Structures are given as C-alpha cells and as structure tokens.
Amino acid sequence: MAPRNVIQTEEESPRGVVEEVLHSDNMSFDEHTGPGKANVRIVWRNVILMVLLHGGALYALTLIPKSHPFTWVWSVFYYLFAAMGITAGAHRLWAHKSYKARAPLRFFLALMNAAAFQNDILDWSRDHRVHHKYSETDADPHNAKRGFFFAHIGWLLVRKHPNVMEKGSRLDFSDLYADKIVMFQRRFYIPLMILLCFIIPSVVPWYFWGESLWNAYFLAAILRYCIGLNATWSVNSFAHLWGTRPYDKRINPAENLGVTLSAVGEGFHNYHHTFPSDYSTSEYGWHLNITTVFINCMYYIGQAYDMKKTPAKVVQLRKLRTGDGSS
Ligand code: ST9
Ligand code: ZN
Ligand code: ZN
Numbered sequence: 001m002a003p004r005n006v007i008q009t010e011e012e013s014p015r016g017v018v019e020e021v022l023h024s025d026n027m028s029f030d031e032h033t034g035p036g037k038a039n040v041r042i043v044w045r046n047v048i049l050m051v052l053l054h055g056g057a058l059y060a061l062t063l064i065p066k067s068h069p070f071t072w073v074w075s076v077f078y079y080l081f082a083a084m085g086i087t088a089g090a091h092r093l094w095a096h097k098s099y100k101a102r103a104p105l106r107f108f109l110a111l112m113n114a115a116a117f118q119n120d121i122l123d124w125s126r127d128h129r130v131h132h133k134y135s136e137t138d139a140d141p142h143n144a145k146r147g148f149f150f151a152h153i154g155w156l157l158v159r160k161h162p163n164v165m166e167k168g169s170r171l172d173f174s175d176l177y178a179d180k181i182v183m184f185q186r187r188f189y190i191p192l193m194i195l196l197c198f199i200i201p202s203v204v205p206w207y208f209w210g211e212s213l214w215n216a217y218f219l220a221a222i223l224r225y226c227i228g229l230n231a232t233w234s235v236n237s238f239a240h241l242w243g244t245r246p247y248d249k250r251i252n253p254a255e256n257l258g259v260t261l262s263a264v265g266e267g268f269h270n271y272h273h274t275f276p277s278d279y280s281t282s283e284y285g286w287h288l289n290i291t292t293v294f295i296n297c298m299y300y301i302g303q304a305y306d307m308k309k310t311p312a313k314v315v316q317l318r319k320l321r322t323g324d325g326s327s
Contacts, residue, residue: 057226060218085112098279105303139167144240152237239269249324265289
C-alpha cells in the first residue's frame with residue numbers, strides 16, 4: 001500500500017508530458033543519429049579504464065568460490081546500498097524531483113551515490129534531464145538511435161555531441177546548484193568516491209571476518225561496481241530498445257523485466273518516460289521495485305515526503321489512447 005500523503009499529480013494529463021517533449025523546439029525522431037564517424041572523438045583514457053574494470057570483474061568471478069560467504073552477502077548488500085544512491089537519489093530525487101527528502105536523508109543518499117561512482121549528482125542529473133527532454137536525438141547523451149553499444153557504454157568513451165551541451169544549456173539546473181549537499185558532494189567527489197566505492201567495501205570484509213584484502217577488493221569493489229554500472233546502462237540500452245509499450249507505443253523506452261530486476265525497479269521505462277515525475281517510476285507501488293520500498297520506508301521514518309503519484313484514472317486513459325495494448 002502506498003503511503004497516505006502521496007501527491008496525486010495531474011500534471012501528466014492524458015495529453016501530457018510526452019506530447020510536450022515530442023513537440024518542443026527541434027524535437028523530432030530525426031533520422032540523423034550521430035555526428036558521423038569522422039567527428040567521433042574517442043577518449044582513450046576511458047576506454048582503457050573500462051577494459052581494465054571489465055577484465056578485473058571477470059577475474060573476480062574466479063575468486064567467488066575461494067572467498068568467505070559473508071563477503072558474498074556484503075557485496076550484495078553494498079550493491080543495493082550504492083544502487084539506492086542512484087535510483088532513490090540521483091534519479092528520483094535530484095533529476096526528477098519526484099519526492100522531497102530532509103537533509104539527513106539527502107546527505108546519506110549523496111554518500112551512497114558516491115559509492116556507485118557514476119559521476120557526481122549534478123553531472124548525473126544534468127545528463128538525465130537532457131536525456132528525458134531530448135530522448136533519441138543527438139542532444140540525448142546516450143541516444144539509443146546510435147545503437148545498442150553507444151547507448152550502453154559507448155557514450156562514456158567519446159566526447160559528447162555538441163547538441164548535448166547546446167540544448168542542455170537551455171534547461172534549468174538552478175535547484176541542483178542551490179542544494180548545498182549536491183554541491184558538497186561535487187566539491188569532494190574524488191576523495192568521497194575513492195573512500196566509498198573502493199576503500200570501505202574492501203576493508204570491511206578484511207577487518208570483520210578476516211577476508212583477504214585482495215578478494216574483498218575484487219568482489220565487493222570491482223565486481224560489484226562493474227555489475228552496478230552495467231545494470232544502470234541496461235536502462236539506456238535494453239530498456240530503450242526491447243520490451244512492451246503499454247503506455248505509449250510511439251516512443252522507444254519499453255517495459256523490460258530483466259532490467260527491472262537488475263536495476264532495482266527502474267525497468268518500467270515506458271511508464272517512466274510517459275509519466276516522469278511519478279516517484280515509483282512505475283504504475284505499481286512496491287511490485288518488483290526495491291527503490292519504492294526504500295522511499296516508502298524513508299517516508300515512514302519522516303525523511304521522505306511529498307511523493308508524486310500519477311492518478312490511476314490518468315494512467316488508464318493514457319493506456320487506452322496511446323498504449324500498444326499489452327498490460
Ligand atoms: C556512468 C553514468 O556510468 C551512468 C548514467 C546512466 C544514466 C541511466 C539513466 C537510467 C535511469 C534509471 C537509473 C537506473 C539505476 C540502476 C542502478 C542499479 C545499480 N547539459 O561531460 P563533459 C557541458 S559514469 C548541459 O566533460 P565531454 C558542461 O559545461 C561512469 N551542459 O563532456 C560541462 O562542464 P562542467 C564513470 C553539459 O568533454 C562540459 O560540457 N565515469 C551537459 O564531451 C563538459 O562536459 C566515467 O566513465 C549537459 N547534459 O566528455 C566518466 N553535459 O561539467 C565518464 C556537459 O564543468 N565521463 N555539459 O559543467 C567522461 O569522461 C566525460 O563526460 C565524457 C564526455 C568523455 C563522456
Ligand atoms: Zn528518468
Ligand atoms: Zn530513458
């Protein structure tokens with residue numbers, strides 16, 4: 001059951017957000033998708049780091065049978081801890097403002113976000129707002145029209161398309177710059193990220209149950225981080241290419257069960273792009289959605305409030321009008 005003070009937002013009327021986005025200036029599902037090979041500028045530092053990370057993660061798999069079961073449990077726990085910093089933090093709170101959070105929760109979400117090492121909250125939220133506003137165009141940082149590889153990881157290995165900066169600069173990010181916790185995290189991002197993404201997950205298993213630092217580092221830091229990145233990127237790749245479109249069949253984002261499970265409730269992507277300010281990023285409440293469970297728990301202890309939820313009636317009308325008929 002959803003918490004009682006959830007705000008029923010009417011802003012996404014049956015003729016709502018998606019139409020507004022589709023028909024705004026320079027917005028079309030253009031055929032031109034990408035700057036052309038000659039203009040793609042590869043960032044070799046990122047290529048090398050990503051190859052090393054994925055190589056390290058594959059090696060870490062061989063260490064699983066040799067490590068303490070508590071280290072496995074710790075790695076899963078830390079995966080969820082960091083994931084909430086992205087889903088409940090950067091995504092639903094800061095990028096979409098789909099609920100409000102008191103300072104203690106915002107502070108912890110900023111730390112959890114650094115544990116996920118996906119760039120600071122300001123960069124993440126800025127790119128994500130631009131992604132929603134200019135989906136599937138050259139101004140979308142991970143434009144899925146440029147193919148699976150680009151949408152998944154390729155966009156982090158090359159310089160951005162100039163349209164990202166140009167059109168992104170038209171959006172308002174003043175709320176992010178005004179948030180002292182966001183700016184604190186940005187200022188101290190490198191030390192916070194090293195501490196929370198690599199040092200703490202490695203030291204805890206070594207200190208508390210005598211795991212070797214080597215095993216702890218490769219499992220709870222490298223493997224856990226690499227899986228978290230790929231789960232997140234899957235929302236941009238898999239869930240922008242494959243799945244059902246019960247809310248709006250005219251857009252790429254789709255409902256994708258595999259992504260929902262790995263990305264802790266963020267794979268209801270057709271719903272999310274149709275009703276982006278819904279705090280549950282899905283028609284449902286707790287259904288397959290650990291992030292919604294987390295936000296609801298924060299509501300019950302008084303840390304989260306003003307959650308926005310699209311009324312069921314609006315959702316049903318929209319399904320009838322633009323959905324693909326799947327449920
Ligand atoms: C990572 C992020 O992995 C993943 C985000 C995925 C999002 C998924 C969304 C799905 C939602 C659901 C969540 C599911 C979660 C599930 C969790 C499960 C665990 N607007 O960027 P720069 C301007 S990160 C306006 O350097 P380059 C701005 O002035 C992984 N302006 O561009 C900026 O300067 P400043 C680890 C913008 O040089 C300037 O341009 N990190 C915008 O082309 C330069 O910006 C990495 O791998 C905008 N949108 O470089 C590092 N953007 O910042 C990756 C930019 O000073 N990044 N400007 O204001 C890089 O190395 C570089 O960004 C680059 C592009 C090489 C990719
Ligand atoms: Zn979003
Ligand atoms: Zn999307």
